Amino acid sequence: MLDTASQNTPLIQMMDIDKQFGGVHAVQGVSVDLYPGEVVGVLGHNGAGKSCLMRMLSGAMTLSGGQINVNGTTVEFKSPQDAKKYGIETIYQTLALANHLDAAANLFLGRELKTRFGNLDEARMYAETKEALRQLNPNFKNLKDPVSKLSGGQRQVIAIARAIYFQAKVLVMDEPTAALGPSETAMVADLTIRLKNEGIGIFLISHDMHDVFDLCDRVIVMNKGRNVGAFAIGDVNKDDILSLIIKGTLPDDWTPRGQAA
Amino acid sequence: MAANDGKSKLSFLPSGSTLHKISALLTLLLLILAFSFTSPAFLTVNNGLTVLLQTSVIGLLAIGMTMVIITGGIDLSVGSVLALAGVVAGLVIKAGVPVIPAMALGIMAGAACGFVNGLVITKMRITPFVATLGMMMIARGIALQLTGAAPISRLGEAFGTLGNGTFFRVVEMQDNGFPKVIFAGVPYPAVLLIIVAIIGAFLLQKRQIGRHIFSVGSNEEAARLSGVNVDRTKIWAYTASGALAGLSGMVLMSRLVTVQPNEGVMYELDAIAASVIGGASLMGGVGSISGSMIGSFIIGVLRNGLNMAGTSAFIQQIIIGIVVIGAVYIDQFRNKK
Ligand SMILES: Nc1ncnc2c1ncn2[C@@H]1O[C@H](COP(=O)(O)OP(=O)(O)OP(=O)(O)O)[C@@H](O)[C@H]1O
Ligand SMILES: [Mg+2]
Numbered sequence: 001m002l003d004t005a006s007q008n009t010p011l012i013q014m015m016d017i018d019k020q021f022g023g024v025h026a027v028q029g030v031s032v033d034l035y036p037g038e039v040v041g042v043l044g045h046n047g048a049g050k051s052c053l054m055r056m057l058s059g060a061m062t063l064s065g066g067q068i069n070v071n072g073t074t075v076e077f078k079s080p081q082d083a084k085k086y087g088i089e090t091i092y093q094t095l096a097l098a099n100h101l102d103a104a105a106n107l108f109l110g111r112e113l114k115t116r117f118g119n120l121d122e123a124r125m126y127a128e129t130k131e132a133l134r135q136l137n138p139n140f141k142n143l144k145d146p147v148s149k150l151s152g153g154q155r156q157v158i159a160i161a162r163a164i165y166f167q168a169k170v171l172v173m174d175e176p177t178a179a180l181g182p183s184e185t186a187m188v189a190d191l192t193i194r195l196k197n198e199g200i201g202i203f204l205i206s207h208d209m210h211d212v213f214d215l216c217d218r219v220i221v222m223n224k225g226r227n228v229g230a231f232a233i234g235d236v237n238k239d240d241i242l243s244l245i246i247k248g249t250l251p252d253d254w255t256p257r258g259q260a261a
Numbered sequence: 262m263a264a265n266d267g268k269s270k271l272s273f274l275p276s277g278s279t280l281h282k283i284s285a286l287l288t289l290l291l292l293i294l295a296f297s298f299t300s301p302a303f304l305t306v307n308n309g310l311t312v313l314l315q316t317s318v319i320g321l322l323a324i325g326m327t328m329v330i331i332t333g334g335i336d337l338s339v340g341s342v343l344a345l346a347g348v349v350a351g352l353v354i355k356a357g358v359p360v361i362p363a364m365a366l367g368i369m370a371g372a373a374c375g376f377v378n379g380l381v382i383t384k385m386r387i388t389p390f391v392a393t394l395g396m397m398m399i400a401r402g403i404a405l406q407l408t409g410a411a412p413i414s415r416l417g418e419a420f421g422t423l424g425n426g427t428f429f430r431v432v433e434m435q436d437n438g439f440p441k442v443i444f445a446g447v448p449y450p451a452v453l454l455i456i457v458a459i460i461g462a463f464l465l466q467k468r469q470i471g472r473h474i475f476s477v478g479s480n481e482e483a484a485r486l487s488g489v490n491v492d493r494t495k496i497w498a499y500t501a502s503g504a505l506a507g508l509s510g511m512v513l514m515s516r517l518v519t520v521q522p523n524e525g526v527m528y529e530l531d532a533i534a535a536s537v538i539g540g541a542s543l544m545g546g547v548g549s550i551s552g553s554m555i556g557s558f559i560i561g562v563l564r565n566g567l568n569m570a571g572t573s574a575f576i577q578q579i580i581i582g583i584v585v586i587g588a589v590y591i592d593q594f595r596n597k598k
Contacts, residue, residue: 060486081488096486098479100546101472109476110488112469119467162487 009072010035011170011201012057012088018065019052019225026052029066030227032220034170034201039192041212041233042205044222045245050205051093053222054172057203058090059083070170081110087169091176093205095159099148103140104129106147107162132161136187152179160188164195171195171202177211189215209238223248281540281591285555289562296566303569307445314516316561317450318343321509322532323539323553324461325375325502330536331465332498333478333545334389338378338396339506340528344521345404346371346507351413351520360419364515368507374400375503379496393499397529404522413520423449424516450512454554457505462550474498478545534581535560538588559584 010033019027027049055061059077104125113121133140156179177185220230221244228248235256297304329336350367381392427446465471473494476484539552
């Protein structure tokens with residue numbers, strides 16, 4: 001999967017991205033790229049514009065300005081389907097689950113499996129869902145309950161399972177472990193590493209510094225809609241990142257820290 | 262977990278509404294029981310067939326209404342669309358078109374009204390309440406304008422077949438030379454209702470479009486992010502509702518063997534009531550065809566039974582109103598939990 005060509009062309013190039021809502025400038029001139037087999041952390045304070053930036057990559061939001069390239073070709077996503085066609089799967093911060101439907105219906109929503117007569121293939125969707133969820137949470141029960149009856153963590157597991165089920169090439173994870181317990185969080189961390197080793201490119205939004213330092217190869221930090229820093233994870237430590245997140249600048253005495261961190 | 266797998270097959274999508282459906286069914290049975298005591302003629306085969314016939318128009322409307330309600334919308338235009346579809350069929354028959362293609366045109370006129378509803382709602386971003394309220398006035402206006410508010414009669418015997426024909430009618434010649442009706446026969450409209458209800462339930466439960474209808478009403482944004490074409494799904498639901506309004510227009514006008522441009526006033530309210538009594542939630546995401554059929558029959562049985570018991574039309578209104586509020590009360594109670 002990791003041939004040299006794909007190593008050299010970024011999977012994703014987001015260039016000079018802008019997003020405005022009326023007067024609110026949610027994202028301003030942000031550029032970031034992503035290579036196969038790497039995890040790029042997108043960090044920033046609440047309301048910094050992380051989700052907006054990623055939603056534009058997912059096709060959930062249109063760009064006000066800028067350009068997105070996938071494997072070197074410029075794309076224009078009009079809908080989430082368009083992004084999915086390029087193998088971009090997203091775990092949304094809001095989870096994006098239909099509460100009245102059960103786990104299988106949500107996992108396959110918009111991409112239902114059908115029998116040869118074109119009917120919904122409930123049995124197959126159920127079996128696949130069971131298997132997909134088992135990998136993330138072996139104790140997952142009540143598969144047939146509407147997801148409104150599930151816990152926040154179980155719902156998040158469904159959202160994660162959905163994103164990885166369809167063989168993503170690019171995975172956008174917007175605070176994927178916010179509602180998870182420690183063992184599920186560890187499982188998502190393992191999963192992230194496994195996917196990365198398979199050559200998938202991952203954008204990870206997280207407020208958890210442990211996750212960031214354990215999983216990310218690079219980070220970008222956003223502050224008030226701007227990109228205020230992009231670093232290899234070895235060049236910064238936790239204090240540097242916190243300073244960027246909070247003040248938007250590095251500590252005054254900063255020099256690249258090499259592999260020291 | 263293995264024990265879970267078997268039993269849950271039965272109660273798939275609207276699992277929360279199963280309870281509601283059972284209580285609605287019990288209500289229906291109680292009503293039938295009560296009316297059997299108040300009027301001896303109520304619980305007879307022939308009266309049962311009459312109820313079937315009377316309920317078929319509301320039932321057909323309720324099938325489309327339920328789909329729309331599950332998307333989180335409402336269709337106030339069906340009563341008027343029913344009339345307009347009838348007028349279209351009547352006029353083209355007068356122009357020399359045979360009955361069957363004429364009725365097909367009527368149904369298509371209904372579907373076209375529904376399609377316009379869907380476009381106005383999705384492309385112009387007008388709320389369903391306002392969009393279909395507008396269509397309610399527009400369709401009624403067109404129906405009255407085209408006919409000068411006068412009924413269209415003398416449409417020929419064939420036009421009356423759909424509404425008045427029956428299967429398995431048994432008539433016996435008596436010794437005195439007069440025919441005696443042994444079994445009034447199953448009315449065509451009742452058979453039509455059953456067929457359409459089965460198709461509707463099949464579409465909602467077994468096909469992708471049904472799944473998408475539920476998802477749009479459950480969480481429109483989630484549906485969109487998951488790749489569901491929300492606009493197309495809504496347009497589909499309103500078009501189906503319009504087409505079914507057209508079909509029920511054919512049934513009703515055929516039964517009267519006359520096209521009445523002012524028929525069907527307030528039928529949308531009966532259809533909404535039937536859906537809601539049957540457990541559909543106006544918040545979207547919940548509802549079923551079987552529930553709405555039970556709801557339609559509750560209304561049909563109430564009307565018929567109260568009629569037989571000699572209750573005035575005004576009292577009937579009051580009672581049905583109370584039933585609707587009671588059903589919604591139960592609905593809210595359920596949603597709170
Ligand atoms: N649909 C919208 N309409 C208007 N403003 C929006 C919309 N979505 C986001 N915003 C605004 O854009 C800004 C960035 O929001 P965004 O959700 O990207 O923040 P975030 O970095 O993901 O924050 P958090 O860490 O809290 O998730 C905020 O000021 C928000 O109010
Ligand atoms: Mg966010």
